[in-house]
Amino acid sequence: MEARKRTIVVSLIKHRELEVYALYFEFEYNLKEYCKNSGAFWSQSKNMWYYPTSKITLDELKELYKNKAILDIKNVTTPILLKPVSLSLKEQLTEEQKKHLNQFYTYLKGKRFSASTLKTYCTLVAEYIIHKDENRPIDVRSIEKHAEEVFVPKKSSVSTHRQYISAMKHYLAFINSDLEIDFNALAPRKDKKLPNVLSNNEVLELIRVTKNLKHRVCIALIYSSGLRVGELINLKIRDLDIDRKMLKVQSGKGRKDRYVPIANVILPLLHNYLNTYTPKTYLVEGLEEGKQYSPMSIRKFLKNSCQQAHITKRISPHTLRHSYATHLLENGTDIRYIQALLGHSRPETTMIYTQVRSQDLQKITNPLDLIIKQLENHKKIN
Template structure:
């Protein structure tokens, strides 16, 4: 019997219940089909949005399907009473003024809107965590306790942890009257994960199973031009130059413009899309006008992956990774790939040399070499196989 541990956590400002269990394929398939169950990549688990009635009914449904249910929500509530402070109070008026000034300072440094939103959210949460303590008296101990609380209670990933530290460092620099040394805040090292890569066949399958023309164009363009999802959604009609087969990517990461290529095989599909949808400003627009939603792209990409029977954890950025890796395998110079991707440093592009199959396929396992040598024509010992 599989044990499902129910643990409370906060996700997108909502109270949620995470489902923790030892990996078991059949159990996973049952759980993901249950009503109200969602998946969060940030926390790496299935979950439901908390509501007392829903939660009670969900526990009964799990038990009815043969699962052993371990309810850890009461333990978390007990820890909360001892000082975990899971539910934060409102921000004070004086700290709210500091928070607004902090966001204005980030805007003055010309950070991107998404960065300002992310850093602002963490600093707002931190100021709420310190409750009524005057901002001038906030020190390294408050930072340490906040990070311990956030990571332990909200189950943040390493990448989110790094964003929190960057936000707090900016806050300490921009509000020097507090007693926080920004350089003393520990920054965890990055996860050294290799990108998930699709094969040529999987890319084609993904495009073929996507029947909606707009969705198919988005998937094809993300792969064929190596675009980030934000760059794809920011494309305007004027950015396409079919005569030169070039795509002008404006305001990419780091506010950098660049040119990348348009796959010639996509010209008919792109023109068909333009005639069908007749976009006004942005090449990809939502039905009511304006930019298309990134959440919608992630949603239909998940559906297309299921239809294509692709089991890999694919995101829109995986198509960009696949584009770069396939270029490298075709012999494109790494410097040209760096320019096409808009990377500032060649070290960023070099990660694709670790996943390219071209060189790896040329490396022989010593076991293959050993068996080939043993099975040379002049070797009559036929009992050395692995059968």
Template sequence: MENKTLITLKPLWHNQILYVAVHFRYDENVKNYVKAFPDIKWSKTYKTFYTSHYKERINELFTYFRKQGWYVNYNAFKTVQKQVQKPVLRNPIINKLPVLIDEQKNQMKQFTKWLEQKRFSKNTVNTYVEVTALFLRYINLKRIDTITSRSIEQFNYDFIFNAKKSISYQNQCISGIKHYFDFKNITVETFEIKRPNKDKKLPNVLSKEEVKAIFDATKNLKHKTLLSLVYSAGLRIGEALNLKINDIDFERGLIHIKAAKGKKDRYTLLSHGIIPLLQTYINHYKPKILLFEGRFDKPYTQVSARQVLKKSLLLAGIKKYATLHTLRHSFATHLLESGTDIRYIQELLGHNDPKTTMIYTHVSTTSLKDIRNPFDNL
């Protein structure tokens, strides 16, 4: 029996928005046909083609691929459909945004290059282009010919506020749109949408016992090395995945972080305790350039790294909410609790403003232990 091409449609969530990911076994002809579908894009982060999701989208994709006689598996959406009913009812405008016209697509490509020349990070470029594209699609929906402060305020209210987006995401939208205006030399009178203040939330922190439990539960050598390095050096996950082998200075006990957030270089600690694990990992996996490589010598993805931690938390029986960044928070807090000067912690983390580092004084238990609780005197 002849093997037919299988197209698998899977849900893809990004910034609380549901997309349709299109998976298939690599074939140049299949790839070109997928790319020809309207509003299809390639995600570097998730390594897949994807498109917008709305009620009729699955049927459109099914019809499109069945024209080639290919099998289409969309079972994953049979359960997802129930999950997205409430959000869709709460903010239906998200799923009604039309696709960009060809001229706007070309503008987005030029805008991307313009941002790259400004030396923004890859993540920042992707975010600004994405939110700007959503704004342009919103304009298409409302049939707005001339952009005014009113149309921006409408977008802010309908798409961000009503959709209950985070304050960080709202600030990213405002920044992306403002950069787009600079790129297009668009002047909008009284464009005064103020950036909302971020919630002053304290970071989640794991105890040393919980961190150790995570490492003990992680049996895979690569996974254990990755998590251990993120914690022991206080790294952002992007910094860890961009590390090259020659960035590790075993003799001096330092790690050279290059072009980190804000395009800054810095040195951070290489724990003596992690060196045997790190050398075992290097000898076993033999990475060529990057310290952590994925399949086919490609960079290890943040998505994979997050899955690693999620599995380790489950195996360790830790129900506390934690992300990869929680390991960085925990590193800083444990340093502070052991008596390390806050100025050194600031340098190790690569913070510009000491106020950013001072947040760890609010989650450290060292000073709290010295307070005598009045309940104890009753």
């Protein structure tokens, strides 16, 4: 009786700066020896056999194993993986495409978009240009197809998908296309997720376990003033008004300025930080004098602090802002003031915090508690 052939899953990956066909299969001695004798290389770190794509084609690989195993090559033949995965986005663009996208960047800059929006829109349009069939004109179906073949396999967020549709609307206007796309028809609906919120004790513990003075100031400021992480790193020394206990947030989201209060209890911490680090331009600076602190660094040390505080919730710097707003609401602050403190344009955005404050939910009698209470009362009567 002929032995059942093993299945080998083949993937196209980058390994040691090389593009390779990676082979994954359950250990079988004869198959392992065949790989070894056929010129495959073994990677101890990735626990796989592999062939550099410069040494063998996919057809040659299939021929090599046709009598030895069943090759599962769907990871290699997926359209998006056929692109030069070893190259960066910029390296995949032709010189003509780069010039074209630079002109698009200038066009967007003229619309006075923020630096973050400029980068996001140009990146999303560049991806579309790279993956688009050159012989096919831009139409609604090609825009949808790009989302299906790129965003869905990558499990990109709904927010990214919506930004892509918005970027394409601006791109079509830039190239004077006759095509008009309906944003609401093409863009997926926004997620209606409720934000994670820290308890009062968790906030205090998070600050307590953070020993680094600069890191502690960052956490305290984001929470006590309801700052976005981008607003924190953009704060300059001149935006700090110690006498009035205020911070001036300039050009926040939507290019709106606002004043936010500084908590009395962190003023000594802030004085200590300013005397110790003596920042020159920005309130929170990186290693290089006069340069902004990195958002990635904030996320990294916040993650470490959460681990030390034994907080298992999924936390980001924005969670501190959510917690600030929720705690204000729970303490009886009018929703209109919270809207102004957070810099929200629409009250609907602020109203989400009414769904996560605990007092209202705690007032509701759980039906299971009610049943048990009724049962206990019945026993007492009997």
